[in-house]
Each structure stands twice: as structure tokens, then as C-alpha cells.
Amino acid sequence: MPMSEREEFARTGIKGVDEILANKGIPRSYVVFVIGSPGSGKTTLALQFLYNGVKEYGENGVYVSLDEEPDALVKNAKAVGLDLSKMIKDDKLAIIDASPIRFLPGEVKLGDISVGKREFALISLIDAIKKNVERLGAKRLVVDPLATLILQYPDAAERRTAVLDLMQAIASTGCTTLLISELTTSSLYRKYQFEEFLAQGVLILRKILRPGGMLRIFSVEKMRGVDHDTQPHPYKIGDGGIEVYPSEIAL
Numbered sequence: 001m002p003m004s005e006r007e008e009f010a011r012t013g014i015k016g017v018d019e020i021l022a023n024k025g026i027p028r029s030y031v032v033f034v035i036g037s038p039g040s041g042k043t044t045l046a047l048q049f050l051y052n053g054v055k056e057y058g059e060n061g062v063y064v065s066l067d068e069e070p071d072a073l074v075k076n077a078k079a080v081g082l083d084l085s086k087m088i089k090d091d092k093l094a095i096i097d098a099s100p101i102r103f104l105p106g107e108v109k110l111g112d113i114s115v116g117k118r119e120f121a122l123i124s125l126i127d128a129i130k131k132n133v134e135r136l137g138a139k140r141l142v143v144d145p146l147a148t149l150i151l152q153y154p155d156a157a158e159r160r161t162a163v164l165d166l167m168q169a170i171a172s173t174g175c176t177t178l179l180i181s182e183l184t185t186s187s188l189y190r191k192y193q194f195e196e197f198l199a200q201g202v203l204i205l206r207k208i209l210r211p212g213g214m215l216r217i218f219s220v221e222k223m224r225g226v227d228h229d230t231q232p233h234p235y236k237i238g239d240g241g242i243e244v245y246p247s248e249i250a251l
């Protein structure tokens with residue numbers, strides 16, 4: 001890849017994925033949603049993105065976990081052959097446990113001012129992201145999963161505003177970012193989710209039950225400014241994590 005493209009794109013380093021992204025990767029500083037079914041490998045893909053960033057491209061990464069404990073993430077990564085512990089020790093990768101935002105009381109006092117739980121959760125999350133990105137000089141960022149935050153906003157307009165606020169704060173870090181979200185249907189024919197319209201890119205991971213068994217399907221729903229492949233492709237989870245097969249079409 002020529003030098004200029006290296007500066008413009010963050011390669012995922014995940015087998016098959018960069019090929020599908022016009023052989024380039026994700027445009028730098030994009031905020032991309034990874035939307036997938038339960039157990040489809042969203043977390044694995046996100047960890048691979050950060051692992052490869054450190055290992056192959058010399059870019060530090062921050063992983064903000066809203067659900068899983070950092071220890072569990074490290075252990076699961078190791079099970080697919082990704083050893084994160086040395087990277088963490090060397091301050092090239094940070095796994096931040098942001099799950100305490102789930103256990104906040106209804107109202108939080110900031111000095112004399114009382115703020116609602118979800119506003120405080122969002123402020124704390126943004127603060128943790130900024131501090132850690134700065135501390136590591138990170139170029140890659142993951143927030144997984146967004147549902148924990150989104151579910152606090154039953155009202156659609158408020159939810160959209162909260163996600164936009166988060167995306168704006170993330171954009172100001174300059175990191176190439178994966179935001180992990182849940183696919184809300186198991187059908188091949190699905191409704192678009194609101195976050196897909198806001199993001200600069202969307203990757204979809206699906207599990208579909210077929211007469212022949214369960215099939216895992218990867219597709220790039222959108223990636224602004226990239227002439228990407230739009231076909232659905234099969235993928236597997238195994239040693240090394242996710243591998244996508246760009247020459248096969250899953251239909």
C-alpha cells in the first residue's frame with residue numbers, strides 16, 4: 001500500500017475484511033458501527049482491530065467495555081489466539097471497565113448541581129474515553145456494547161441526541177472507532193436501525209439458520225467514500241479470531 005493510503009486508511013488486518021473495503025480499510029478517524037446478532041463475534045472483531053493495530057501497524061488502542069469485565073475479555077481473546085496481556089502491560093492497549101455506569105443512583109450530585117443518571121453516565125463515559133485515548137496516544141478506539149447506554153433512553157429523539165453527542169466527542173479524539181451495537185432482528189430482511197444513518201460506516205455480522213445449518217454472514221452496509229464490496233460473505237470464528245471469505249458469496 002502506498003504511503004499516502006497508509007495515512008488515509010486504518011487497515012483492520014482481519015483476514016478478508018480489508019479486501020472487501022476496496023483493499024484499503026477504514027478511512028481514518030471514521031466512527032463505524034459494528035452491528036451484529038448475539039454471539040456473532042462483534043467483540044472478537046473489535047479486539048482483533050485493536051490487536052492488529054498494535055501488532056501490525058504500531059497504533060495504540062483503547063477498548064471501553066460497558067458489559068464484560070476486562071479479565072474476561074483478555075481470557076476470551078486468548079482462547080482465539082490473541083494475547084493482549086503484554087500489550088496492556090506495555091500501555092499500548094487499555095481495556096477500560098465502564099460497566100459501573102450501570103449501577104449509578106438515580107441522581108448524582110456534581111457540587112451543588114444534581115444531574116440525572118443517564119446524563120452523568122454519558123459524561124463519565126466521554127471523560128473516560130478522552131483521558132485514556134490521551135494517556136496512550138491511541139489511534140484506535142472501541143466502545144462495546146452501546147446498548148447499555150442506549151437502553152437508558154426509551155425516547156427515540158433523546159436516544160438519537162445521546163448517540164450523536166457520544167459520536168461527536170469520539171470524533172474529537174481523532175481515533176478510528178468501532179461502536180458495537182446489537183442487531184435487533186434475526187431475519188435476513190431487516191429494518192435499518194437509527195444508528196446506521198448517523199455513522200460513517202456500518203459493518204454487519206449475522207447468524208442465519210439454514211436447512212444446511214447455521215451460517216455466519218459478514219457484509220459492509222456502508223462506508224462513506226469507499227468503493228466497497230456490498231455482497232454478503234461467509235465468515236468463521238476460529239484460531240486468530242474472525243476470518244471473512246471475500247471470494248465466496250453467502251446467499
Ligand SMILES: Nc1ncnc2c1ncn2[C@@H]1O[C@H](COP(=O)(O)OP(=O)(O)OP(=O)(O)O)[C@@H](O)[C@H]1O
Pocket residue numbers: 036037038039040041042043044045079080237238239
Ligand atoms: N475458540 C473459538 N473457536 C471458535 N469459535 C469461538 C471460539 N471462541 C468463541 N467462539 C465463538 O464466538 C462467539 C462469541 O464471540 P463474541 O463474544 O465476539 O460475540 P459477540 O457478538 O460479541 O457476543 P455478545 O452478543 O454476547 O456480545 C461464541 O458464541 C462462539 O460461537
Ligand SMILES: [Mg+2]
Pocket residue numbers: 042043044144
Ligand atoms: Mg460482545
